[in-house]
Structure formats: C-alpha cells, structure tokens
Amino acid sequence: MKKQLHLxxxxxxxxxxxxxxxxxxxxxxxxxxxxxxxxxxxxVMIDYLQNLSFSKKPxxxxxxxxxxxxxECITLxxxxxxxxxxxxxxxxxxxxxxxxxxxxLRHLHQHNCYFSCEVNAPYIEIQRITDKTxxxxxxxKAALKRKKIYSELLNIICAAFDRFHLSQQHTYQHLxxxxxxxxxxxxxxxxxxxxxxxxxxIEHLTYWCFNECHFVDYCKSLIKKAxxxxxxxxxxxxxxxxxxxxxxxxxxKANLRYSVQRNSVKYQLMVFVQxxxxxxxxxxxxxxxxxxxxxxxxxxxxxxxxxxxxxxxxLAYFMKLLCESxxxxxxxxxxxxxxxxxxxxxxxIGEQELSASSLAxxxxxxxxxxxxxxxAKLKELCQRIDDDFGSGD
Numbered sequence: 050m051k052k053q054l055h056l057x058x059x060x061x062x063x064x065x066x067x068x069x070x071x072x073x074x075x076x077x078x079x080x081x082x083x084x085x086x087x088x089x090x091x092x093v094m095i096d097y098l099q100n101l102s103f104s105k106k107p108x109x110x111x112x113x114x115x116x117x118x119x120x121e122c123i124t125l126x127x128x129x130x131x132x133x134x135x136x137x138x139x140x141x142x143x144x145x146x147x148x149x150x151x152x153x154l155r156h157l158h159q160h161n162c163y164f165s166c167e168v169n170a171p172y173i174e175i176q177r178i179t180d181k182t183x184x185x186x187x188x189x190k191a192a193l194k195r196k197k198i199y200s201e202l203l204n205i206i207c208a209a210f211d212r213f214h215l216s217q218q219h220t221y222q223h224l225x226x227x228x229x230x231x232x233x234x235x236x237x238x239x240x241x242x243x244x245x246x247x248x249x250x251i252e253h254l255t256y257w258c259f260n261e262c263h264f265v266d267y268c269k270s271l272i273k274k275a276x277x278x279x280x281x282x283x284x285x286x287x288x289x290x291x292x293x294x295x296x297x298x299x300x301x302k303a304n305l306r307y308s309v310q311r312n313s314v315k316y317q318l319m320v321f322v323q324x325x326x327x328x329x330x331x332x333x334x335x336x337x338x339x340x341x342x343x344x345x346x347x348x349x350x351x352x353x354x355x356x357x358x359x360x361x362x363x364l365a366y367f368m369k370l371l372c373e374s375x376x377x378x379x380x381x382x383x384x385x386x387x388x389x390x391x392x393x394x395x396x397x398i399g400e401q402e403l404s405a406s407s408l409a410x411x412x413x414x415x416x417x418x419x420x421x422x423x424x425a426k427l428k429e430l431c432q433r434i435d436d437d438f439g440s441g442d
Contacts, residue, residue: 058125090149095153098115098118098156111163112163115157115163119157119165120168122150123168123169123170126147126171126173127171127172129143129147147173151173151174154174158221165221166221166222167221168221170221174224175218178224178228179214179224182214182228186207189210189238192234192239193250195238196241196243197243197246198250201267202247206234206254206264208263209259209307210227210231222305222309229305230257233257234250237250242413243413245382247381248381248383251271254314255299256299256301256302257302257305257307258307258313260306260317264314265314268314269321271380272321272322275292276288276325278378289322289325289329290326293326296318354392354394355393356394360395360419361398361403361404361411362411362419363419363422363426364389364393364408366411366412366415366423368385368386368412369415382409383405383409386408386409389403389408390402390403390405
C-alpha cells in the first residue's frame with residue numbers, strides 16, 4: 050500500500066514539476082509507460098482497502114489507515130487541476146492520474162464505513178456537485194415562485210445556494226447535504242398543495258435541519274408576528290404553548306445538517322419559545338407578588354362552538370373571502386382552518402367536530418354552486434343594511 054501511494058505521489062509531483070520547469074524528466078515516453086501502470090496501482094489499492102476493512106486488525110488502526118489514504122488522495126488530486134502539461138501524452142497522463150485518484154476516493158466513499166465525510170472534498174468532487182446543483186437552480190427558483198412563497202424566504206434559500214456555488218471549499222458532508230436538499234425541495238414543489246405552502250416549506254426545511262442563521266431568524270420573526278395580535282398575556286402564553294407543542298412533535302432528519310457547527314433549527318426555536326414563556330411567567334409572578342398565576346385554557350371557553358347555517362363548503366369560502374379581502378389576517382391558513390373546525394358547527398355535523406382537511410380542500414377548490422349561493426347570501430346582508438340605514442344613494 051505504501052509503495053502504491055509513493056508511486057502516485059511521485060507521478061503527481063513530477064507532473065507538477067513539469068508544469069513549472071520545461072527541463073522536467075517527464076517525457077512523452079515516460080508518460081506513455083506510466084499511464085499503463087496506473088490501472089494496476091488502482092486495483093492493488095482497492096483490493097488492499099477492501100481486505101483491510103474486513104480484517105481482524107484493531108478498528109483504530111483500520112480507521113487511521115483509511116483516513117490517511119483518503120487525505121493523501123485528496124491532496125494529490127487537488128494538485129492536478131493546476132497542472133499544465135505541454136504535450137498530448139503528458140495531458141493524457143495527468144487525466145489518467147486524476148481518474149485513478151477520483152475512482153479511489155469514490156470507491157472509499159461508497160464501500161467503506163470508515164470514510165470520513167467531515168474532511169474537505171477535492172476540487173474535482175466540489176465542481177461535479179456544484180455544477181449539478183447550479184444547473185437545477187433555475188428550475189428550483191421557478192418552482193418556488195409558482196408556489197408564491199414570500200420573497201424573503203425565497204431570497205434566504207437562493208442566497209444559501211449562491212454561497213454554496215461560489216465557495217471553493219466544502220466537506221463531503223456539506224456537498225451531500227446541499228445536493229439532497231435541492232432534490233427534496235423540488236419534490237416538495239411537485240407534491241405539496243399551494244395552500245399554506247410557505248409553512249409546509251418551513252416545516253420541510255426544519256426537518257432537513259437547514260440551520261442557516263437567516264432562516265432561523267426568519268422563523269423567529271414569524272413567531273413574534275403571530276404574537277402581535279394577542280394583546281393579553283394569557284393569549285400570548287397560550288400561543289407560545291401552541292408553538293412549543295408543534296416544535297416538540299417536529300421531526301428532524303438524522304445525520305444531515307446545513308452547518309455542523311450550529312444547533313438544529315428545532316433546538317434554536319425551542320430555546321427561543323421557552324425563553325419567551327419563561328419571561329411571561331416571571332412577569333406574572335412579579336406582578337402577582339410572588340404568587341403563582343394560572344395561564345391555562347379554561348374548559349368552558351375551549352369547548353364553546355359557534356353554530357352556523359352555512360354548509361362546510363360555504364363556511365370555507367366565506368372565510369376565504371374574509372382573508373383575501375383583508376378583513377381577517379390569519380397566518381398560517383392551516384391554523385385558522387383548524388380553529389374553525391374546532392369552534393364552528395354546521396347543520397349536518399351534529400356534535401361531531403368538523404374536518405380541518407375537508408375545510409382546507411373546500412377552501413382551495415370552490416365550486417360555482419357555492420360561489421352563487423354565497424353571492425345570494427351577501428346580497429341578503431346588503432339588503433338588511435339598506436333596510437336598517439337606507440340605501441345611502
């Protein structure tokens with residue numbers, strides 16, 4: 050193994066020397082002879098590494114040997130793109146060396162559990178992955194714009210990929226993460242509904258541990274924005290408890306993270322929400338003279354339901370009109386529909402609770418029959434205003 054690595058090192062060093070010195074010993078005949086030996090060197094090294102992985106030698110020794118081979122191949126591979134060969138045979142030798150080292154690393158990556166994804170990848174691997182993701186950027190941007198997501202969220206995602214494409218240094222782990230993340234976003238755009246897509250995307254990025262600092266700040270700003278309509282301490286506390294519950298059940302993808310130096314999105318948001326809850330509790334305790342204060346829902350209010358003559362479809366469309374006209378400002382829509390399902394009662398539902406998913410479907414897909422019935426009902430309301438206060442003409 051040492052002999053093969055030494056031969057590869059000699060070939061690369063002589064090739065690099067030739068690029069800076071025209072009197073190099075790397076001649077055309079030398080290039081032709083050595084190019085034939087590269088395949089044999091590669092095969093010997095692959096056989097050795099496979100046997101080493103399944104040998105009875107100490108795990109520490111195996112891991113150290115494979116990591117040394119990995120680092121050595123990366124170092125040699127990074128020297129080759131800067132090499133400028135003079136003749137076609139010497140160019141062919143450099144290409145053969147590059148191919149040999151690249152195949153060794155790819156074999157280690159695919160077939161060896163001791164391969165380290167935490168080391169910086171070689172230039173050729175970075176270029177291969179970034180080229181693929183860059184080619185899909187136009188498609189990804191178009192797909193996200195079709196979903197009409199908030200421009201701030203779109204800019205955060207695109208900026209992260211732009212920095213990824215401009216950087217010349219990435220670990221194997223980060224390359225794998227960004228490539229997989231892009232594919233997952235494209236699949237989400239294909240399968241997810243347009244209704245509340247922003248929040249579906251946020252949950253998706255949280256699941257993928259997209260702990261980019263601007264994204265985490267964006268999520269915190271959404272929590273703060275959701276608290277603004279709640280002027281009472283109790284309402285804010287209940288809303289924060291709702292966020293805490295959602296974060297508790299939020300799943301995360303194992304072994305993948307945008308930045309390994311930062312905590313996950315879920316963890317950072319949970320710390321933020323719990324700090325806000327603790328702040329409210331301390332304020333309440335201070336104002337009550339050190340006595341504990343109950344900040345939970347009362348059963349009577351929580352179980353109250355509003356009876357309506359609307360059908361489920363008409364109720365969903367009525368809420369849609371209120372939201373789109375700006376009369377009601379409720380984000381996310383899914384939370385509004387869940388609230389309506391819990392607190393509203395239609396004629397045919399009886400004592401059962403409305404289905405939030407059924408409301409969401411009818412909110413998105415309004416039939417002409419429902420629209421005409423709603424128009425007639427709104428005309429009745431206008432007529433009632435005229436009867437009470439005159440037409441105003």
